[in-house]
Amino acid sequence: MAFSRQDLARPGDRGAPVSVVDTLHGRTVPDPYRWLEDPGSTATRKWLDERSREFSDAAATWPLRERLATRIRQLVSADLWSLPVRRGPLVFATRRDAGAEHPRLLVLRDGRERVLFDPATDPSGLATLDAWEPSPDGSYVAVQTSRGGTERGELRVLSTASGLPVEEPVPGVRYSNVAWLRDAGEAAFYYVRRDDHDGRRGVWLHRVNARPHRPDALVHACTATRTVPGVRLLGERWLVVSESHGTGHRTDLWIADISDGSPERPSLAAVHVGEDAESEPVLSPDGRLYLRTTLGAPRRRICVADPATPEPADWREVIPEDSGATLDGFTVGGTAGAPELLVTRTRLGVSELTAHDPRDGRTLRRIGLPGEGMVSHLEADSDGSVHLYYADVATQQGVFAYRPGDHQPRPWPETKTAADTDPAAAPDPPAVRRHTTRCRSLDGTRVPVTVFSLASAHDPWDEPAPTILHAYGGFGRPRQFGFSATVLAWLLAGGRYAVAHVRGGGDGGREWHLSGAGRNKIRAVRDLIAAGDSLVAGGYCTRGQLCLSGGSAGGLLVLAAAAQRPDLCAAVIASAPLTDMARFEKLGLGPMWTREFGTVSDPEDFAALLAYSPYHRVLDGHACRYPAVLLTGFHGDTRTDAAHPRKMCAALRGAGAPVLLRYEYDVGHGPRAVTRAIDLAADAHAFAAARTGLYPR
Known part of the structure; x- marks a missing residue:
């Protein structure tokens, strides 16, 4: 491959826009907005200030903006619990109180609760609580925090008694697994580093407040590049180490018995390594190892094994694959004498338990x-019960407890709150009607499309209405119908909401994903186009009432669909999208995503990437008659990188297309304060309302 590339302007001429032309596989690829990849240059900051003024001026004219914000705020005004974690007499959980910006970590005992950690107390005002895990006896809690939306942060060990840190934080973690050792003579845990903190990535052992000080021990170094390490402890004896290979369907898995050896040097035995499969293990109360796996089952099955001989040749299948549903999760509850295996499957967005x-x-x-x-x-x-989350389109996510033998789970916690007893605080959720149809894609594949509308006395499908069509179509992730205050507010305002289960997602299992990944990604784009056409043909909406919506990989998808078919819809919302597929490997987490999209270094992959890359389609003159576009970008985004929406906005503006960029500082791709989340959602859907003709009633 021949590369000829000019880099960004050097610090000496920082801020000077530079138009770049690359030569890739003998083809010239212009990149006139490469200079916008530098977020700190004078030119970029000035350009962003201009875009912010444009957005504010436009948003002030949208009739539904304040009404949607108010409705969304009402819908999320409820206490939101995490799953509880029991450690002896103590129960740990987070709760975001109604009206609060962030969840707080609580410790509960004998009906009394105490705040153990509150991210709102961080002096920067930009902290988020990313993860937490209490020690086996509950005396410590490992807490992971990050700032400004970067999702790169530190791991602190807090004393449960005082809530204060007991040592200096561990830096360089990103949503790390934490696996505490039991009866180790001193507090210690395994954790993972994924961000090349010191050039090595893998699983480490950390001893809390060790005297004398000992550096963390590398227990397992990643054996391949671009893998994500993981670690778990099953019971008190079995250490499980994993390496997920990018976004593909391969996870290498090892297990070690640490009951008779040093925790720094576990003897890891391969469960499966090099197999095109991913597996998740759980230890049952009777000591057997259960594995949810794609090995021999694209939609997953469950097998059982002896953890001392965990190779696939010794597995026995207990739950077979279901050809029409994906096996999402499982666990073993009950006691050693009466265990129960709980299994959840998803069938076109709806769970079965x-x-x-x-x-x-x-x-x-x-x-x-x-x-x-x-x-x-x-x-x-530990008491044999199982906790789980449940949510639906009209019902806020809640925690439920299931006890073996029951026929339905019960809400947790059982103590009633004001929202449970005050009808004004918790009005009955509206009735939402769900309808699934199928469209035919360009190659003849039938693609499911689910449409939501408020149920009413008359048939809600009688006449067209403003409709948001959402799609993701990436990384094998299925669309699941949980709670979204934004969607519900849109329905309550009189709109419709549709979900296209396009290829590239996980709605049809592994094969459905792979048929829309890599060089086949264009199929996901065509599936979305077919879904939009089918909604119009079916009378759900007119073209002038249709808005495409997607985030991250879904943002890439909706922009690519609009570039292929500018007449498809009236508007597009692309939140934190990928847009420049010739440069995605150099931005954010792009190097981890070559199994999903391909790599520019391969000429055939490069040709496929450039064929749908939204940024390049616009540069090639495909912005004529482009629908109105709202792009959102987050300055702290370490996943897709905000350079993508910045460059896409500039390209659309240069081509004369109607585009707005909503750009935020001090937030990233992940969690954020509730008020900022409400503002983002209200702005996006007020834009859709203004462009599709949904007005106050």
């Missing part, structure tokens, strides 16, 4: 759920 006999997989019962929604994060408690 079943209990099985773990010995033979026999179905014991189908567990009733509050509605047609989403179940996630099954976690077994």
